Amino acid sequence: MGGDKMNKFKVVAAAALLSVTGAVQGSAQDYPGGPLRYVLHVEPGGATDVMGRRLAEQLQKQLGENVIVENRPGGSGARQMAQLARAKPDGLTLGSVTASHLGMFQQSGQFNIESVEWACNLVLEPYLLTVRADSGIESMQDLVAKAKASPGSLSVAGFGEASGGHIAWLMFGESAQLADGDINWVPYNSVGDAVVATLGGHNNIAISYIGLVKQHVDAGTLKVIGIMSDTRSEIMPDVPTFAEAGFDVDTRWQQFRGIIMPKGTPPEAQQALCAEVETALQTPELQKYITDSALIPGYMPTEEFTDFAKAQETATKTWLDRLGHGQ
Structure with a gap:
């Protein structure tokens, strides 16, 4: 290839790269560009539902877009997962996720940890x-x-x-x-x-x-x-831990509450959503809710949350097999 042609090729390639980069940055800056659909796997009124609705309210204020909460209970999360599997991976659909999904994956065989994108975690909570x-x-x-x-x-x-x-x-x-x-x-x-x-x-x-x-x-x-915690709760200081009561359990096993998105959702959309989620979690309203509910702040971005979920999945399988409740 001649020098002029090579130079023209470099210019075209650079322009294409800038175009893609600009599109990604633009899409992140303009996120979400439409109403969000937040699919919960539980009935109204439970802890995950309450947290989800409070988060949705705050996100709606920040984004200036409607955040529509849907309850799709059933099958320990399987019904919700079916909804996410049918949704477009355009960054406008998100779902609640807890440790219960990991058990459902082991039991049903219909879905697995790779069926969704693990966008970010919100909090941890002892049983x-x-x-x-x-x-x-x-x-x-x-x-x-x-x-x-x-x-x-x-x-x-x-x-x-x-x-x-x-x-x-x-x-x-x-x-x-x-x-x-x-x-x-x-x-x-x-x-x-x-x-x-x-x-x-x-x-x-x-x-x-x-x-x-x-x-x-x-x-x-x-x-x-x-x-089920290493220490007593400040909110209920008279309640003993399992260990204090004489029962040795793995206190690393705690409930987690996070956000998943349909498989194939672009990383830029996940990051844009989770940046807003992290901001929402720092607002006085949600900070008060987290404190009053004795939740443990546990925000994790996408990569960290994905690694965490994989480790939890291994622990889930180990315990279900050990206790005779595996697939």
Whole structure:
């Protein structure tokens, strides 16, 4: 190729590169360029729903675009995943994600960790065990004693099958040396539903979070008997940790709440969304919600969140296989 032709080729190539770069930058600056659709995998009223709606409200203020929240419960996230699989990967659709998705991936075989883009994480949250205040169950040791004295007479309410909460319960059961059937697991479409069912006397125990039970504890209708954390909660300082109650569990296993997007969503769109999400999480309104709900700030950008999800997936598979609940 001659010198003039080579120079012309370089100029054209450089212009093309600048054009692509400019388009990417322009798309990021103009993001989202339309209303966002936020698909939640839970019923209204649960912890994930409440967080999602508060985040959507703040994003709407920041972006000047509508953020439409849709609840698509069912199958521990499978129904929501089907919606995301059908959505265009144009950066305008996002979904809630928690540890429960990882259990669903192992159980259903229909979806897997590669079915979506892991855009960013929001917060982390420890599990806890709660009972009705008039249940007669005074402590975790008391719960275990009653279960062993009358196997099958008690039930625990939680979100879905093979969910994060279900695995946390299985971890506790192993530590407490409970046999299958000593306490029956009853799945609900949201943790909020599980708490309501326990309040109504349909179940004896619920595995939940501080944000969902605090008002009921304050009202004297629920009692928290243990929290799956290394340290006691500042909001409920009288509640012992699982370890203090004599049960050795892996406290690294905590609920996480993050955002996923349809497979193939451009990295620029993920980054633009997550930059807005990170800003939203620092607002006084969401900071207060995070503090009041005893959530742990845990923002992770795309690459970090993807690596985190893969590590959690490995832990999920290990525990489900170990406890006989694998695929």
